[in-house]
Amino acid sequence: MSWFGKRPPPEPQDTSGVLPGHVIKACVVPPDLDPSLLRMEGGVFVASLGHGSDEPLEEMEGMLRQLELQWAAPSRPVLFSREVGPLSKLFAPARPAIKSFPRFLLWVFNKTGVDGWLGDPARLQALLRRIYRLEHSAQPVTQCVYFEHDSGPGAAVMARLLAGLGLLVQVPEPAPEDHLMLEVHRPDGVVLGVLVGRPFPLEGAVDTFPAAVNEAKAQAEARGDTPRLQHLEQQERAYLDRVLQPIQSKLHRTLPQRAPRLCRLLRAAVDKGGPIARRELEQELLGRNEKLLILMNPDGRSTIMAQSQVPTLGAYPDMRSLRMTVKDLGLAEGSYLAAGIAIRDIFGWGAKQGLAVALNIYLTPQMPVYVVWSPAEAQLMAQGQHATPAAPLQPRPPGPAPSDAFLAATKAVPGDRLTPEQIHSLLVDTDGFIEQGLYEKAFQYLRLIFFLHPENLDAHERAWRILVAAGNTQEAFAQLLNILRLCTRLSEVQRAQPYLTALLEQQPHHPDVPRFLGVFRPAGRS
Known part of the structure; x- marks a missing residue:
């Protein structure tokens, strides 16, 4: 190349x-x-x-x-x-x-x-x-x-x-x-x-x-030529359709290994327990093309029932959840089959057999829980209908108008600098968005700071807080390391202490730990 x-x-x-x-x-x-x-x-x-x-x-x-x-x-x-x-x-x-x-x-x-x-x-x-x-x-x-x-x-x-x-x-x-x-x-x-x-x-x-x-x-x-852009998008899509059509039958449709979106909605339905979270889960299930998984006996004719006080058809969002269940049940290799079945077919199967349908999620590796639909509710889901009634939604108040600092930053070019007052104003706005859970909006303001002041530690700390609050574990850990590297360059020993503590709690054997300890060794640690 x-x-x-x-x-x-x-x-x-x-x-x-x-x-x-x-x-x-x-x-x-x-x-x-x-x-x-x-x-x-x-x-x-x-x-x-x-x-x-x-x-x-x-x-x-x-x-x-x-x-x-x-x-x-x-x-x-x-x-x-x-x-x-x-x-x-x-x-x-x-x-x-x-x-x-x-x-x-x-x-x-x-x-x-x-x-x-x-x-x-x-x-x-x-x-x-x-x-x-x-x-x-x-x-x-x-x-x-x-x-x-x-x-x-x-x-x-x-x-x-x-x-x-x-x-x-x-x-x-x-x-x-x-x-x-x-x-x-x-x-x-x-x-x-x-x-x-x-x-x-x-x-x-x-x-x-x-x-x-x-x-x-x-x-x-x-050029801001939206019609031309849309035409090119359609042209490219049509081209890719033609390129991919001959190999569609050759793609190996494996069972889903990971289903992070579905697992997140399942977790929300368990944690919140209200009709809104459950209906959002049902909306996702009714609109999905991906299959759910079930555990079957080796003959492929009967299912391994979920552990429950009532007859229940267990289903799993992905192979990760299924494997954890296999381990919990102590099933030996060869004593079960994993099968993928269309979502409505699983609910229809449960309803026809008079079984509840339970969709599994692990809150921790040792704590499986289930979201359960009764046979009557399963029948509704099999017909493409929500089993959970809709709850009235409260309108969200409109967000604040862009601040003067935000408007100034959007007009900046590389090499420009914001005043301390403008940076403070952007950070205050960012804090407000974080409190409201408007994380994408908060990141929009932080990106403006990073563009002109890439080593602004205040902005990087807020980015870490957002990622932690949003549950983005991997991104949050990477940002944690980024903050510690910034603290190293800026000689911010005291400011680094809580982040060093977080690193030692999360990954004490990370290869960067010795270097950070050499710079920020906390008091009382040998």
């Missing part, structure tokens, strides 16, 4: 013979089912969108917000080696050929995720748009994509689309682990990255249409 001059050289995995003072660190394919964002010490971000989801775009947007917060803080450029040959050529005092990148993002896709993106052309269109914008932003992000082994027949189609956007597309090195990259840490403080693996076999020409249409959309957006 052009950003390396040619393409990254294949890198041998033999890291023996490392000279004293040097450290080799490897980045492997993230093992988690959930989306994850890892920052390598050399500055490379590794983003995995997880093993499928019922809200993939929302999770991707959350990850991009997390990256936005991380990139708001100044950092050193990412250095990659352009040398061909053994790692020893990168050891000090050698001066190897390198390539410098202000920002570098490495995406990882797996089979379940690929099938999910390709199963919905509109979803794929949104993914391509966001990746294009990163590549062509005011501060461009260099991106590379890895497809895990055995990512299915759709991976080649997706790889050709992403390569057409200018991304390098790779397959991990399989042995000894699924390696994505190595970092060479030299005693002189230089960290050099090396991508490993091999080019993805594209099996056809690179598809440049998405790049061309996204460039045209960017031009239409710049």
Whole structure:
């Protein structure tokens, strides 16, 4: 690829013979089912969108917000080696050929995720748009994509689309682990990255249409030409429909591994217990295309009933919940089958058999609870009707008008500075939005501060509070680390103490803990 001059050289995995003072660190394919964002010490971000989801775009947007917060803080450029040959050529005092990148993002896709993106052309269109914008932003992000082994027949189609956007597309090195990259840490403080693996076999020409249409959309957006933009959106959607149609029958429709949106609504129905939360859950169920799961006996003819005082048909939102139930019941491998059934069919089955239908959710790994519908309620759900009567909704009062500070910030350009009074006004407005639960509005104000004052600690602290309040655990933890890094640069020892305490409570063995303790060692801790 052009950003390396040619393409990254294949890198041998033999890291023996490392000279004293040097450290080799490897980045492997993230093992988690959930989306994850890892920052390598050399500055490379590794983003995995997880093993499928019922809200993939929302999770991707959350990850991009997390990256936005991380990139708001100044950092050193990412250095990659352009040398061909053994790692020893990168050891000090050698001066190897390198390539410098202000920002570098490495995406990882797996089979379940690929099938999910390709199963919905509109979803794929949104993914391509966001990746294009990163590549062509005011501060461009260099991106590379890895497809895990055995990512299915759709991976080649997706790889050709992403390569057409200018991304390098790779397959991990399989042995000894699924390696994505190595970092060479030299005693002189230089960290050099090396991508490993091999080019993805594209099996056809690179598809440049998405790049061309996204460039045209960017031009239409710049002109404010909404009709032209809508026409291009429709044209791209139609094109993706044609590209994806031949492989739809080949996509392996796996049972849902993760259903975060449905689980969140189930949790809300349990926690709140009122008709509004329950009706929102039913609205989601009646509108879903994804199947629910049930546990069946090995003969595939009868179900394993949920544990209850009355005959109950148990159903599960995803494989994660089902596996936890299997563990609780002590079911041996081979003593059950997991089956996916359309939502209305499950309710209809329960109603026909005179069974209640119970949808499982785990509040903690040791605490399963169920949202239960009686046979009569299940019959209504099977017919596409809500079982819970609608509750009157109270209108939300209109939000405050934009402040003068907000209007001033929206007109700013890079290099401008806000006055302390304007920053204070924006933060006061942000606090008001947080109190009202208007987190997106609060983030809108914080982004204006980050744009002009990327190291404003007050703004970063509020971003962390929002993420914690919204239950975005992964984003909140990443922002926690970001605050501690800012406190390090700003010598804010006392201010860092509560965040250091939170880090020690959440992940006491995190690799950054020793460094932070060396700077912020709390009183009384040895």
